[in-house]
Amino acid sequence: MRRKIFLAGNWKMNHGPKAAAEFMAACRASWEAKLSPQTRSRVDDGSVQLALFTPDVSLTSAREAVQPLPIRIGAQNVHWEKSGAFTGEISIPMCEELGIRSALAGHSERRQYFGETDETVRKRTLALVEAGFTVFLCVGETLQEREAGRTEEVLRAQLSAIFQDKNTQLSQALIAEEGRLIIAYEPVWAIGTGKTATPEIAQAAHSQIRQFLGSLLGPTAGPQAAIVYGGSVTPANFKGLLDQPDIDGGLVGGASLKPESWLELVEIAGKSITG
Numbered sequence: 001m002r003r004k005i006f007l008a009g010n011w012k013m014n015h016g017p018k019a020a021a022e023f024m025a026a027c028r029a030s031w032e033a034k035l036s037p038q039t040r041s042r043v044d045d046g047s048v049q050l051a052l053f054t055p056d057v058s059l060t061s062a063r064e065a066v067q068p069l070p071i072r073i074g075a076q077n078v079h080w081e082k083s084g085a086f087t088g089e090i091s092i093p094m095c096e097e098l099g100i101r102s103a104l105a106g107h108s109e110r111r112q113y114f115g116e117t118d119e120t121v122r123k124r125t126l127a128l129v130e131a132g133f134t135v136f137l138c139v140g141e142t143l144q145e146r147e148a149g150r151t152e153e154v155l156r157a158q159l160s161a162i163f164q165d166k167n168t169q170l171s172q173a174l175i176a177e178e179g180r181l182i183i184a185y186e187p188v189w190a191i192g193t194g195k196t197a198t199p200e201i202a203q204a205a206h207s208q209i210r211q212f213l214g215s216l217l218g219p220t221a222g223p224q225a226a227i228v229y230g231g232s233v234t235p236a237n238f239k240g241l242l243d244q245p246d247i248d249g250g251l252v253g254g255a256s257l258k259p260e261s262w263l264e265l266v267e268i269a270g271k272s273i274t275g
């Protein structure tokens with residue numbers, strides 16, 4: 001039987017509080033009609049784990065409106081300090097006050113447009129792990145890096161900045177508890193471009209990531225890590241990606257914005273659990 005599947009939607013700067021509530025209402029209304037009994041039970045028993053990362057202003061509305069569906073609501077970016085002079089940022093205690101316990105860290109758009117570095121990604125991820133959050137840590141190479149044959153080197157650098165040695169809390173979180181710290185492999189050239197990595201390209205990168213985690217953290221780390229793919233995932237290509245042995249799910253931008261395509265993705269995830 002395959003391991004768990006993690007499916008997360010990243011709404012980016014889309015869906016304010018009203019649209020978020022409408023999205024959740026539509027999901028609730030068609031949950032039974034659009035999802036097979038098998039998928040619903042996979043979601044209920046936790047073998048398919050669902051999350052939606054909304055804009056900060058929509059967290060409360062999304063969280064209230066999603067009830068009673070088992071979809072975690074999370075933040076897209078959280079600072080490592082508890083409070084202070086950090087204009088435009090939000091903190092972990094603020095999220096906790098809203099009942100939010102999941103977050104993204106190191107999304108390529110944060111790295112590209114907002115000066116996020118491996119070091120700040122490490123600080124954010126560590127603070128989130130220490131607070132007991134579920135974290136999707138994003139890594140991935142740019143087109144230029146891929147074309148220069150540097151994909152493996154870039155992934156290694158991004159991951160070793162985070163998992164510096166096997167005794168750190170971050171490394172332990174990755175190895176010890178499935179689904180606490182999830183790695184999202186998101187090739188930058190595939191994000192929002194409609195150019196999905198082929199299942200073979202994604203599989204090769206996921207397998208490299210597992211090998212690298214194994215060499216860095218010990219033999220159990222590679223197979224144990226949950227690694228999802230992100231970059232133009234749609235209902236048309238998701239199954240092909242999930243059929244790959246090292247792909248444990250998806251982090252989805254555009255196709256998570258409409259309830260219909262989000263539920264199609266959930267159904268594909270539910271069906272792909274065998275055994």
Ligand code: PGA
Nearest residue numbers: 191192231232252253254
């Ligand atoms: P996309 O975004 O699915 O729209 O390409 C993925 C992401 O940025 O997480």
